Amino acid sequence: MTATALRTxxxxxxxxxxxxxxxxxxxxxxxxxxxxTMLARPNGRPLDPTSAAPGGTRALAEILGAHxxxxxxxxxxxxxxxxxxxxxxxxxxxxxxxxxxxxxDALANMVNRGSDLLLIEPVTAVLEALDLPLANTGGVAPxxxxxxxxxxxxxxAQAATLGGGSGFRVTQPxxxxxxxxxxxHSTATLVVLAQPTGATAGRRPGRFVVAGSAAxxxxxxxxxxGNAALAIGLLNRHAAVTWVLPxxxxxxxxxxxxxxxxxxxxxxxxxxxxxxxALVVLALWRGRRLGPPVAEPLPVVVRAAETVEGRGxxxxxxxxxxxxxxxxxxxxxxxxxxxxGLATRAGPPTSRNPAATHPEPDPNALVTSVSDRTGRSxxxxxxxxxGSGMSxxxxxxxxxxxxxxxxxxxxxxxxxxxxxxxxDQDVAAG
Numbered sequence: 001m002t003a004t005a006l007r008t009x010x011x012x013x014x015x016x017x018x019x020x021x022x023x024x025x026x027x028x029x030x031x032x033x034x035x036x037t038m039l040a041r042p043n044g045r046p047l048d049p050t051s052a053a054p055g056g057t058r059a060l061a062e063i064l065g066a067h068x069x070x071x072x073x074x075x076x077x078x079x080x081x082x083x084x085x086x087x088x089x090x091x092x093x094x095x096x097x098x099x100x101x102x103x104x105d106a107l108a109n110m111v112n113r114g115s116d117l118l119l120i121e122p123v124t125a126v127l128e129a130l131d132l133p134l135a136n137t138g139g140v141a142p143x144x145x146x147x148x149x150x151x152x153x154x155x156x157a158q159a160a161t162l163g164g165g166s167g168f169r170v171t172q173p174x175x176x177x178x179x180x181x182x183x184x185h186s187t188a189t190l191v192v193l194a195q196p197t198g199a200t201a202g203r204r205p206g207r208f209v210v211a212g213s214a215a216x217x218x219x220x221x222x223x224x225x226g227n228a229a230l231a232i233g234l235l236n237r238h239a240a241v242t243w244v245l246p247x248x249x250x251x252x253x254x255x256x257x258x259x260x261x262x263x264x265x266x267x268x269x270x271x272x273x274x275x276x277x278a279l280v281v282l283a284l285w286r287g288r289r290l291g292p293p294v295a296e297p298l299p300v301v302v303r304a305a306e307t308v309e310g311r312g313x314x315x316x317x318x319x320x321x322x323x324x325x326x327x328x329x330x331x332x333x334x335x336x337x338x339x340x341g342l343a344t345r346a347g348p349p350t351s352r353n354p355a356a357t358h359p360e361p362d363p364n365a366l367v368t369s370v371s372d373r374t375g376r377s378x379x380x381x382x383x384x385x386x387g388s389g390m391s392x393x394x395x396x397x398x399x400x401x402x403x404x405x406x407x408x409x410x411x412x413x414x415x416x417x418x419x420x421x422x423x424d425q426d427v428a429a430g
Contacts, residue, residue, distance in 0.1 A: 047094045047120070047214055049073050049243050054220030057243070060231050069236050073243045080242045081106035088204070089240040090116040094214065096126045097254045098246035104129045104254075111195050111206035116237055118209040121166045125254050132208060133172035134191060138268055140167040140184040140212065144225055149181035151192055153233030157226030162189040165213025189213060209234055321413050325387065330360075332420050333385055336427055337361035340369045373430040374423070384419055 045051060049061035049071050061071040074080055077099050080091050084107075091107065093099065096119050099107075108130050111117050119126065124136045143163030147154035154160075160182060167187030170180055177195070180188035189212035195205050216227035235241050246253075315324050337344050337359070344359035363386065370385070371378045 045245060047218070047243075048245060052219060054218060056219050057214075057217050059219045059222050060217050060228075060235075061241075061243075063228065063232060064235060064241060067232065067236055068239065070240045071243060072240070073245065075245050075247050077103045077244045077246055078106065080244050081110050083242060084110040084113075084115045087240070088114045088206075088238045089242055090118065090235050090238045092118045092120070092235070092241060092243045094120045094243075094245050095248070096120070096122045096246075098248055099126075099254060100252040101129045101254065102252075111208060114204060114206045116207050116209060116234075118211060118234060120211050120214045122210060123254070127210070129254060130208070132193060132210070133170060133178065134193075134210060135169045135171050137167045137169045137187055140165065140187055140189060143184045145182040145184050145189065147181050148183050149179045151179045151181050151190075153230055154181045154190070156233060157230035159225045160190075160227050160230045161216045161221045161225060162211070162213050164215065165189065165211075167212055168210060204237070321409065325413060325416055328417055328420055329385055329387065332424055333361060333366060334359055335424065336370060336385075337366060339427060340366070340373070342366060342369060370423070370427060374426040375430075376423075376426070381423070384416075384423055 046053075046055040047057055049057045050073060052058045064071055077093065081103060083089065084091060091110070093107070096104075104126065107117050122136065127134045127136065140163055144159045144161050145163060146159050147157070162182045163184045167184060167189055168180070168191050169187070170178055170191070172178075177193055179192045179194075181190040181192070182188065191210040193208040193210070195207055215221045216225075217231045222228050222231065315321075334344070336342075342361040342365055344361050363382075367378050367382050367385065370376070370381045374381075
C-alpha cells in the first residue's frame with residue numbers, strides 16, 4: 001500500500017504572499033522611524049526646557065525666569081558639577097543612569113557645599129552610588145496623591161501628579177533628614193534628603209530631591225492640581241537652575257556598567273521569582289499524571305502489519321503484559337460471539353481497562369456456547385477467556401467462573417496466546 005501525505009496547512013503561495021506583506025510592513029515601519037528620528041527637532045526632547053511639546057518643560061523654565069531664576073540647559077553633567085563648585089545652584093538631572101559614578105560623586109560633593117540636586121526616576125544603582133538610604137521599588141499606579149509629609153513645598157502645593165512613575169523605599173527608617181512624600185499605596189514618589197552638614201557660612205544647606213516622575217514639571221501637566229506650585233517650590237531655592245540631559249550610551253555610565261538585572265527595580269525581580277514559583281506549581285499540578293488518550297487522524301496511511309508491530313513494541317517497552325493478555329482475551333471473545341451468533345453490548349470498564357467500550361457478549365452464554373461446541377470444561381473456558389477478571393463480567397450466579405490468576409510474564413503470555421489460538425480453532429472446527 002502506498003503511503004500518502006495530507007497537507008493541513010495553507011498553500012505555499014499563500015505563505016509566500018504573507019511573508020512578503022509582512023516584510024514590506026516591517027520596512028515601512030523602519031523607514032518611518034528613521035525619518036521621524038532624522039526630522040525630529042533638537043528641542044523636541046522630553047523634559048527639555050527649550051521644548052514647547054507636551055513632554056517638554058519650557059513653561060516651567062519661563063515661570064522660573066519670571067521669578068528671577070535663570071535656567072540653563074546642558075548635556076554635560078561634569079560641566080554642571082564644575083559650575084556648582086563656584087556658586088549655589090539647583091541641578092536637575094534627567095536620566096541619571098547615564099552618568100558615571102565619578103560624576104555622581106562630584107554632584108554629591110556639590111550638594112554637601114550647599115547646592116540642590118533633583119534626580120528624576122533614579123534606579124537603585126544610582127541611589128547606591130550616591131550613598132542615599134533609598135531603593136527604587138518599581139513602577140506605581142498613575143495617581144495624584146496628597147503630600148503626606150511635612151515638606152513646606154508639598155504643603156503649599158497639596159495634590160500633585162507624581163503617580164505613574166517609580167516609587168521609593170527608605171532603607172534607613174527613622175532618619176530625621178529624610179522626608180518621604182506623596183505616597184501611592186504606601187510607596188513614596190517624592191523624597192527629599194537634606195544635608196545639614198557641610199554648608200559654609202552664608203549658604204543654606206544643600207539637599208537631594210528624588211522624584212519618581214517628572215510629569216508634574218512638563219508643559220502638559222504643569223497647570224493641573226498643585227504641579228506648578230510644587231515644581232517652583234523645589235527649583236527656586238537658588239538663583240540658577242542647570243538642567244542636565246545626558247546623552248545615552250556614555251562610556252563608564254551606571255547603565256553601561258550595570259547588568260539588566262541591576263537596572264531592574266526590586267519589584268520586578270520579586271515578581272519574576274513569584275512567577276517562577278507559580279510556573280513550577282502549575283507544572284507539578286498539570287504533570288502529576290497523564291491525561292486520557294486523544295484520538296487523532298493519521299496524516300499518512302499506515303500498513304496494518306506496521307501498526308500491529310508498533311503497538312506490540314509499545315506494549316513491550318511499557319512491560320504491559322497484563323494489558324496485552326486482556327486485549328488478546330477481549331479480541332477472541334468478540335470473534336467467538338460473532339461466530340456463535342451471540343448478542344453483544346458495550347463492555348463495562350474494568351480496573352485494567354477503565355475506558356473499555358468494545359462489544360462484549362454475556363459471559364455465561366459465551367462460556368456455555370463454547371463449552372457445548374468444543375466439549376471442553378466450562379471452568380477451563382472461563383479461565384482462558386476471562387482469567388482473574390471473570391468477576392467483572394459475571395453476576396453472583398456465575399461465581400463458578402471466578403478464578404484467580406497469577407502475575408503474567410513473557411513465557412506465560414506466549415502460552416496464553418497459543419491456548420487462545422487453539423480454542424479459536426476448536427470452535428471453528430466444531
